[in-house]
Amino acid sequence: MASSMSLNILEAQKNAVIRMLNLSTTSDASVPLSAHTSSRSGGAWSEGSVTWKVLLYDKECQDRLATLMKIGSLRQHAVTLHLSIEKERSPVVEAPAVYFVDPTEDNIQRIVSDLEKGLYHTYYINFSSPVSQGLLDALAKGTVQASSVLKVAKVCDRFLSFVSLSPNLFSLNMGRAYEELHGNEDSRIEACIERIADGLLSVVCTLGQVPVIRYPQDHASQLVAERLSAKLKALLGRKTAHGTQSLFAASSSQRPCLILLDRDFDLSVMIAHTWLYQALVHDLLGLRLNQVTVPTEDPGGGMGGETMAPPKPKKFDLDHSDALWAKHAGSDFPNAAMAAHEALNEYNTKMAQLTANRQGAPDADFSTSDISSALNALPEMTEKKRSIDSHTNILTALVNEIKARQLDKFYEMEEGFAGSGTAAAATRELEALIRDRNKGTIKDKARAVLTLFLLKPSLTSQQVEQLRGALRDVGADSELRALDFLQKLSQRKNMRESSQMTELSANPSAGGALASLAARVGDQVSRGLLAGVKQLLTKRQLLVTKAVGELLEQKAGGHFFESFAYMDPRAAALGLGPEARVRSPFRQGIVFVVGGGNYVEAHALQHTLGGPEGKQIIYGATELTSPCDFVEELERLGGASF
Structure with missing residues (x-):
């Protein structure tokens, strides 16, 4: 269970996984489901107090582990083999096996099959979310039939069915959730709501605090809130009835507020082009699970008149342990490029100093302390060099994409859509951009049209058809179905009449703040990197920051405070009435978007409301969906009956 004083979802989940790997027989983040606990955990694979073990996972839990631990970290916790449960495996009969899997019928069958084959010495079975009684009965029956009851050391729920991407960011890894929730199959919608509630239950249990829940009524988030509240109660x-150890802090003066939002709350931010570093990496390079693969130039290619070797794909890790990434993932792209340039200069200066100190001193004067100092600096310098090389390659790949598609033009135009300009002027400007075949892909142009449709409620049907015709003329086909869906959605929900989508912040000089960036970067390489890329600054204030700020401050009379329902599972479990409502401002908030989220909103919340003196905020979503993937969801919905 996490400390009530801090909201760090990544640390809390990692600690829970470490307890699991340490074969903990008691855990404040698990609920034992089997009364049988065996002390025979090691066999010949035990060395003193260390028990070497085999870790088995399914694809979903492999993704959850990927952002928490590298291979070296697993070895630190005595994991000598880590294997997929979905593949054929050889017996390791002297080692205990730790299973970390989703509670599914297929996984139960795989575990029973392993028991029948006698693959391992003992079995620690950990489910990522609560296992149903039916599946638990099937496991028990299979264990008895395999004559392996005494080999099953533990079966428990771990409440870990989510992916932590940073200390304040998580995802349920549920692709196409928006599409599922807007579909016509009730059974699929029901299953989606259940998965979301289970995922949020895992988040809440891992953090160790029962939150107050705020949500808009008559939306999918209401169903999620009701389902989650029932599970929490x-x-x-269960604590009272069975005496099990509590998953939650007994009391806290800093209970968080869980704010549930539906994706329809603001669709434009999911589609529009962005200028933030991490969001660009996600949009253009396919950032997933804190990893990105980019083409890198072969340093040895093209020498001596030889043909230049094609770029080779290389995978890079991008997480909070990378200091430059941690500080500038939410920065505007040119600022991030400048930070990488400054880091390179700092590294070169430090290396030059170390080299000068060594070359300028006689061997007799180069003391043991000098040698020790140089050796101590080596790991830090090596890590800095790795980070700089990674970001140089990533920034170069981004610049290549931006220049090839002239994405700064799209971003600049879309930023203006929320301003005071007329719909007619915006339509003319966008139509000219669409018909310019040297700018953007068809998907880029479709995204711009969808963004205008969402941000300009005054857009007439004639102007929409004018833009539709321009898209059709440049080869758009499936992209037009996304527009069909939004038009149907606006008719059904009167969505476009909400003028609260986004607005320009009062920062008229922001664009000029970076206008001289290239001139201020005193290195020729950095000027070359940014040449041809417009120096822009994000200007829009997102609706999510307004809503979350108002709800956390408990501003009575405000639109969101009054329209969002209030639910307190802890008060309900204690039989308390409405008078027990929390009325003081919340210091901690968990913001969760049902139907897909994005890095732009995540960073906006931290920049606007977070910080050392601000709120502690965690942002999460069913999935962090890239703009193109989200548009494809809209396309499929537009092609189906709605």
């Missing part, structure tokens, strides 16, 4: 009741 059941867990709180």
Whole structure:
């Protein structure tokens, strides 16, 4: 269970996984489901107090582990083999096996098959979310039939069915959730709501605090809130009924507020082009699970008149342990490029100093302390060089994409859509951009049209058809179905009449703040990197920051405070009435978007409301969906009956 004083979802989940790997027989983040606990955990694979073990996972849990631990970290916790449960495996009969899997029928069958084959010495079975009684009965029956009851050391729920991407960012890794929730199959919608509630239950249990829940009524988030509240009340009741160790802090003066939002709350931010570093890496290079693959130039290619070797794909890790990434992932792209340039200069200066100190001193004067100092600096310098090389390659790949598609033109135009300009002027400007075959892909142009449709409620049907015709003329086909869906959605929900989508912040000089960036970068390489890329600054204030700020401050009379429903599972479990409502401002907030989220909103919340003196905020979503993937969801919905 995490400390009540801090909201760090990554640290809390990592600690829970470490307890699992350490074969903990008691855990404040798990609920034992089997009364049998065996002390025979090691066999010949035990060395003193260390028990070497095999870790088995399914694809979903492999993704959850990927952002928490590298291979070296697993070895630190005595994991000598880590394998997919979905593949054929050889017996390791002297080692205990730690299973970390989703509670599914297929996984139960795989575990029973392993028991029948006697693959391992003992079995620690950990489910990522609560296992149903039916699946638990199937596991028990299979264990008895395999004559392996005494080999099963533990079966428990771990409440870890989510992916932590940073200390304040998580995803349920549920692709196409928006599409599922807007579909016509009730069974699929029901299953989606259940998965979301289970995922949020895992987040809440891992953090160790029962939150107050705020949500808009008559939306999917209401169903999620009701389902989550029922699950929380059941867990709180289980403590009283069965005496099990509490998953939650007994009391806290800093209970968080869980704010649920539906994706329809603001669709434009999912589609529009962005200028933030991490969001660009996600949009253009396919950032996933804190990893990105980019083409890198072969340093040895093209020498001596030889043909230049084609770029080779290289994978880079981007997480909070990278200091430059941690500081500038939410920065505007040119600022991030400048930071990488400054880091390179700092590295070169430091290396030059170390070299000068060594070359300028006689061997007799180069003391043991000098040698020790140089050796101590080596790991830090090596890590800095790795980070700089990574960001140089990533920034170069981004610049190549931006220049090839002239994405700064799209971003600049879309930023203006939320301003005071007329719909007619915006339509003319966008139509000219669409018909310019040297700018952008068809998907870029479709995204711009969708963004204008969402941000300009005054857009007439004639102007929409004018833009539709321009898209059709440049080869758009499936992209037009996304526009069909938004038009149907606006008719059904009166969506476009909400003028609260986004607005320009009062920062008229922001664009000029970076206008001289290239001139201020005193290195020829950096000027070359940014040449031809417009120096722009994000200017829009997102609706999510307004809503979350108002709800956390408990501003009575405000639109969101009054329209969002209030639910307190802890008070309900204790039988308390409305008078027990929390009325003081919340210091901690968990913001979750049902139907897909994005890095732009995540960073906007931290920049606007977070910080050392601000709120502690965690942002999460069913999935962090790239703009192109989200548009494809809209396309499929537009092609189906709605």
